[in-house]
Amino acid sequence: MKIFSSSLGPIYSGDVRDGLKKVIDDHQPLSVFIICDENTARCCVPKIEYLVDNPRIIVTKSGEQNKNLETCKYIWSALIEKGADRDSIILNVGGGVVCDMGGFAAACFQRGIRFGHIPTTLLSMSDASIGGKLGVDYKGFKNYIGLIQNPSFIWIDPSFLETLPPLEITSGMAEIVKHAIIGSQPLWDIVSGVKTINELNWAEIFEENIAVKVKIVESDLREQGLRKVLNFGHTIGHALESFYLASRNPVTHGQCVAIGMLTESRIAVSMGLLNSADFESITQVISRLLSPEVVSLPGVEMVLPWIGGDKKKSKGRVGFSLPDKIGSCGWDIPVEENAIIESFEWVRAQVKSVPFR
Numbered sequence: 557m558k559i560f561s562s563s564l565g566p567i568y569s570g571d572v573r574d575g576l577k578k579v580i581d582d583h584q585p586l587s588v589f590i591i592c593d594e595n596t597a598r599c600c601v602p603k604i605e606y607l608v609d610n611p612r613i614i615v616t617k618s619g620e621q622n623k624n625l626e627t628c629k630y631i632w633s634a635l636i637e638k639g640a641d642r643d644s645i646i647l648n649v650g651g652g653v654v655c656d657m658g659g660f661a662a663a664c665f666q667r668g669i670r671f672g673h674i675p676t677t678l679l680s681m682s683d684a685s686i687g688g689k690l691g692v693d694y695k696g697f698k699n700y701i702g703l704i705q706n707p708s709f710i711w712i713d714p715s716f717l718e719t720l721p722p723l724e725i726t727s728g729m730a731e732i733v734k735h736a737i738i739g740s741q742p743l744w745d746i747v748s749g750v751k752t753i754n755e756l757n758w759a760e761i762f763e764e765n766i767a768v769k770v771k772i773v774e775s776d777l778r779e780q781g782l783r784k785v786l787n788f789g790h791t792i793g794h795a796l797e798s799f800y801l802a803s804r805n806p807v808t809h810g811q812c813v814a815i816g817m818l819t820e821s822r823i824a825v826s827m828g829l830l831n832s833a834d835f836e837s838i839t840q841v842i843s844r845l846l847s848p849e850v851v852s853l854p855g856v857e858m859v860l861p862w863i864g865g866d867k868k869k870s871k872g873r874v875g876f877s878l879p880d881k882i883g884s885c886g887w888d889i890p891v892e893e894n895a896i897i898e899s900f901e902w903v904r905a906q907v908k909s910v911p912f913r
């Protein structure tokens with residue numbers, strides 16, 4: 557087991573059998589709750605529950621469409637029925653949906669009880685569990701209701717990836733690629749240096765990936781400046797994700813972010829911020845992550861209205877985070893609507909010709 561210490565709280569990585577029990581016991585909880593969904597209840601909780609005395613398990617329905625206040629109400633009712641109080645601790649065992657929503661439910665319950673994240677998808681190990689953003693979707697808009705609070709600890713056990721469907725692996729890679737583009741040439745060298753995901757060494761990736769995310773969040777927890785670079789790919793990505801959710805055809809967050817990064821990189825080129833050689837290698841790496849889920853993207857007119865609703869709006873306008881080279885990114889950049897339209901349509905035409913595996 558390895559520990560990454562930071563002001564965001566300890567991040568442990570390694571097999572949960574190698575120390576998770578002690579980490580939980582050190583918090584001296586009077587009761588331990590596990591929040592999971594039906595998939596992680598089956599694939600991941602069995603590896604954890606026996607480490608805990610009398611775990612009280614709350615199973616939610618999986619999927620972005622269930623990341624909402626209704627599910628929070630279900631969690632809060634279950635916490636009351638099963639006797640949770642301020643001396644309890646909640647373990648969020650799942651992907652980004654469970655971590656975001658379980659953390660939010662914990663942070664609001666009785667004005668806040670302790671929680672730890674045990675992320676089980678690549679996306680939640682590399683991104684969603686780190687940085688304290690908690691919340692749920694509301695009226696179709698992504699993460700509209702929420703708050704920022706760091707968990708008591710995070711435990712990353714890559715062995716949970718063994719049961720993760722391949723689509724979820726490629727989707728999770730999107731956030732790792734994002735971290736490389738916005739802040740780490742060494743991470744970029746790793747992700748661009750392989751032809752297939754199977755060649756990657758997770759321990760090596762997580763070490764560099766955690767370092768990038770933690771450094772950015774530590775310097776700007778409340779997202780007043782630098783942290784906005786983490787939104788690269790998300791202004792378009794969230795708009796696309798909201799569109800798909802509203803059309804009752806959810807597409808994974810990571811796939812939407814991948815399309816968002818392609819579009820926003822193209823915008824950066826059209827504004828003279830990013831050079832075409834970097835854009836070419838970004839396009840190559842991201843194209844390898846795309847799945848047939850996004851083969852036929854909606855027309856830009858279907859996506860534009862959701863961009864206006866993105867909560868990253870400030871003083872009435874949407875500021876984009878755009879890379880200026882690999883490893884470096886600006887933020888709060890105003891973008892003309894024409895550049896969004898042209899770039900999205902370019903990406904829409906490109907993905908039709910991606911040779912999906």
Ligand SMILES: NC(=O)c1ccc[n+]([C@@H]2O[C@H](COP(=O)([O-])OP(=O)(O)OC[C@H]3O[C@@H](n4cnc5c(N)ncnc54)[C@H](O)[C@@H]3O)[C@@H](O)[C@H]2O)c1
Nearest residue numbers: 595599618651652653676677679680684689716719720809
């Ligand atoms: N808080 C943040 O900073 C942040 C950052 C990025 C993304 N997010 C959020 O994360 C969410 C997406 O997270 P996600 O991609 O992990 O999706 P997810 O939580 O929906 O998980 C994807 C699917 O994998 C299943 N699953 C999870 N672990 C498994 C395992 N080990 N084996 C088999 N199946 C497993 C889940 O049940 C689900 O069906 C979005 O809601 C997004 O907004 C948050």
